[in-house]
Amino acid sequence: MEKVSARSGLSALFVGLFAATLGACSGETGRELSEHSQGFTAASTYTASSNQKAIESLPQRDTTDHEAANRGFIGTFEGEKAIIRNKQGDLIWDLNEYTFIDGASPDSTHPGLWRQAGLNNLHGLFEVTDRIFQVRGFDLANMTIIQGDTGLIIVDPLTSEETAEAALALVREHLGDVPVVAVIFTHSHIDHFAGAWGVINRDDYDAGKVRVIAPIGFMDEATSENIIAGTAMARRASFMYGRRLAKGPHGHVGSGLGKSPAYGTFGIATPTEIIDTTGQRLNIDGLDFVFQNAPGSEAPAELTFGIPELAAYCGAEIATRTMHNLYTLRGTKVRDALKWSAYIDEIIDLSADSDVYFASHHWPVWGRTEIVDYLELHRDTYKFIHDQTVRLLNNGFTSREIAERLQLPPELAQTFSNRGYYGTLKHNSKAVYQYYMGWYDANPANLDPLPPEKAASRYVALAGGADALLEKARAAFDEGSYRWTAEILNHLVFDEPDNESAKTLLAETYDQMGYQAESGPWRDVYLSGAYELRHGAPEEPLMDMSTLLGILQQTPVEKFFQTMSVRLNAEDAEGVERRIAIVFTDLNESYLLTVKNSVLHVHKDASLDHAESTLRVTRELFTRLLIGEVGVTEMLTSDALELEGSTIQLVRFLSLFETPNSEFNIVVP
Template identity: 55%
Template sequence: MVPSKRSPTLANNLRLLALPLILLISACTPRQEPPQTDYFSAASQHTLQRNHSLTQQLALEDQRDFEQARRGLIATPPSLIVESSDGRRIWSQDDYRFIRGESPDTVNPSLWRQAALNNIHGLFEVAPGIYQLRGFDLANMTLIQGETGWIVVDPLTSTETARAALDFAFKHLPRKPVTALIYTHSHIDHFGGTLGVTSGMSLDDNSLRVIAPQGFMAEATSENILAGIAMGRRASYMYGRHLERSPTGHIDTGLGKEPALGQFGLKQPTETVPREGLQTRIDGVQFEFFDVSGSEAPAELVFYLPQHKAFCGAEVVSRNLHNVYTLRGAKVRDALAWSRHIDRMKQHAGEAEVLFASHHWPVWDNAAIQSFLAGQRDTYKYIHDQTLRLANQGATAAEIAEQIRLPDALQSRFANRGYYGTVSHNVKAVYQHYFGWYDGNPANLNPLPPAESASRYVALMGGAETVIQRASEAFEAGEYRWAAEILNHVVFDQPDHEQARDLLAGVYEQLGFQAESGPWRDTYLSAAQELRHGVMAAVSPLQGATELLRQTPVPRFLDSLATRLNGPKAADRHLTIKLVIADRKERYLIEVANGVLHHRVTSESAPADATLRVSHDFFIRILTGSVGLGEALTSDEASVEGRILRLVEFLGLLDKPDGNFAIVTP
């Protein structure tokens, strides 16, 4: 068959299909260096006082966590920088060497303490036969010694960091093959580095056991795919991707230093843990798996090792308050189900002498484990129950968030502090879970959009200069939240008003310097940076995700395509396009009608306006950009049959978002 002449937009439009999935890992995109300026403000007197007051409330000098974080340390690399084959930096623990000594004025002292704990890195012995590599990535990699090789739990985010971690481990541990992989859950920092620990290190694929929770593959390849572009943009704020690593920039996520970047891969599980759990032997080691899906991740497992009296808590528990709702945007998690899962874990860990997890450092001693689990369980339960108690009295999400504080018995424990999630935004998540966005007040049922209401507020308050004056007074009084609220109206009314932008940036800096949460700090400081310097363009690591894309079912890309269709433009069009993945004998009919896109499996003989026929590998290479436009137009691996103009018309109905939309300006 001779390929038909194709539209020059073919490759570019196909490439757009990959963007939502790629932005699943958008927090892992290459970091652009921010402008080297001295624009950061100093901490104000109000910020100094607020941060100092926290030192009076918390036992920041308590060294027990530091002792536990160093316990079992075998070795620390003198320098930890991981680069790609082309010399691009993938990971740098060295960037955080400035985190030592007393907290600087521009960092919340409690967050500084957490950042210092997360700086402790290297190879650790958790218990005889169980080791962890910490600080080689955002998450931990755990190695369990089997009879013939190593069982790897959570092989990090990227091929490069996973390989570097395992290479370092084998400098101090016996170099044996990887006999099994365990994915604790469906977030990429716990499986993306798979190929780094299997390539050349594992037994042949037929004997390698890969164990994951039920539903893992669907969640791992589709999480965020529909809303990935917006989530990716927001993730750049949440993780401070474009901030300097410094006392006035990014210092920590609370959960770990930052997401890694590089090549991402995945292997299909050979076994999944059913809802009722699973007991099995892996390379001679007895495992008791428990399903905890619907807690921190939609697909997640934990397990107990009775021979070691060791319990793996995955990411259901960690040394901080986690996110019931994550600031990058995601489906709200069920705080009550989360708490109940921890309660069951507490029972399963009844004889455990060590508890290790996917982040942070372990907990030793059964009494300490039981206390830790009870504290985590009760923190999520308290947030859930008290939110509903106040909601049932008529309080709104914002009002409840302003009222709820954890009891002293909970908030005095560092493991329950809001270094990653916060009580404030988790309360709002619980409210949203039950009541949605509407607070019941008709004034909020159909409000004006932000830019329109901003212009009216500014006019009502006497104009921009008056508002700026009032905001300056609020700034001087340390009323930063109020100053941000009224200055936001000016910026949305007059986005080019330099004085308003600069003052709002200064306000956000103070809020960032005060934040105990790493993501809150990064969000405020990223906003300040953009107000002063504009949006820094995102760079999507398409080619780094080739292996992950290969594991993604084609229908997931078509689901994303439906969200790209411009409904008003397509409202009076009726088109049918057939997509054939020839080597897989997969055929899909894409139909546009009434401004919506449907897709379904179809037959070879089904009629369509046009048919796009490609091999799966070629499809992936187009998505990642490794196939250039010339090859896409001439290759025998892709052809268009039928009415090519109808395909061109279809592609013209698709929006082409670039993920660099405004956040702090209209």
């Protein structure tokens, strides 16, 4: 048997494999950026006036949020302890990074978002109720700690091992050095499970001393959500979370849902118990838990639970202190607003005996009347967006027209916890339209429009040339018509991407639009667009794949082959037929990969007799190949990889697949 290094070919195929889930945690950190190096313009008089008017329009109810967000505070880390690093000394999280959020909102930040960012900046250990605590501000999400009879039950151990470990250290500093006996993953998004090994002792887990509880479908969704389009979603997520922006009043101030995600070491623990039925009960370390199975709500796999003995209910991420996303700006499948609303309605009944409601983000709600009011407002908001969008689309309105027309009634709008700090009414209504009607608005002009670059050149010519269009754009900018300025300048930049005057003015326009945005993601998208007009797209890969090793090793190998299918270069594969086999020697699994008609098919446990080449490899080595962790010398001497058949045919097979461009342009062609 011939040994061969397939490192370069295989690892190139899987760059960005989990980028969609981790895109928020990837890319340039922005931690060494100052606002000066980021580049920005001051808030215009129009922006300052708009934000001043927004202060007057903010809700007059829910004025106790600051008291609630501070309630139960026990302590936090200060000084050197406030800076969380990985084993290599790299900065993962700095609790002091958002100290600029203080006092009245500046002209360059929407007052609603500034208020929300200040509340989200309250960090440390908080008591929720008897035996229930939360660590907030150590990551995008909260980590909840429940005291069982013999140890700690951890709910949602954050995004990275480093932040989860630091959060647990804070807990033990105040509550004592007791073991973790169980972990609950409420849902399949990475900021709720990837820090698992920061709180779970591996020896205890292997010995069956730590229970891991998750909703049905968790492992599949957690390791594969958006795997097909991961590269594109990662690039877009860097805009949504402002990864390249400096943190400051002219840059990133928060996501609305929390701060930003932590990027560090990501892992996953395989659940030992699954929740698949609403009403399912488990006794966990002496406490009875009653679960709700809520798939297809905020996440494809999600659970909530009540603890009757403690009169407490955990709503996961189904109802938090912001309007959420029916569609996320990084790109995902649209969520079902009607189903989401129904789950919240069910929680109202399930939580009937609860005096406190807590979630995976933000601060709790205390008092039965307050809980019901809070949940009803969220329930009715999602149903209102659904019902009224459908009403208007049935009257012939398009998604853009509906987004411009739709307004929440005062009963739903006049509460801080329901405002669009994360999701927005505009893009959520478009999501409902897309859910039912798709991309086409029925106008024949929009059935087969020109692509952006071709349309751009025609628009520029129609305006009388670049100089004339730029003059019109400056006039619109000076009038404070920033949406129109952006629309016409976008055509000029796509026609003349080297036109520095156009790019500069468009960047200044995006600055103003970002400053006026109440949604954290909208602000970050606009300011990221401005950043890249000034500095260009990133030159480095979005992600260090080695940080994903813990998750990749738990991912079904079929998922890797799915992403191969969408990286086959159809032009290169015209008229080509290939049959390659991959055998995982430690899993006792074999796969036949065939290319024909410019399509890749994968067949598990098929006959390998006619394969041109057969690659025999262990799962561990295959995973390390994918992330480029294995060196050539190690590969050539490894007994864990062998090749039967033609080396040339294997190389030709691999050459049919392209490495996607994970740093593609967004604001220029």
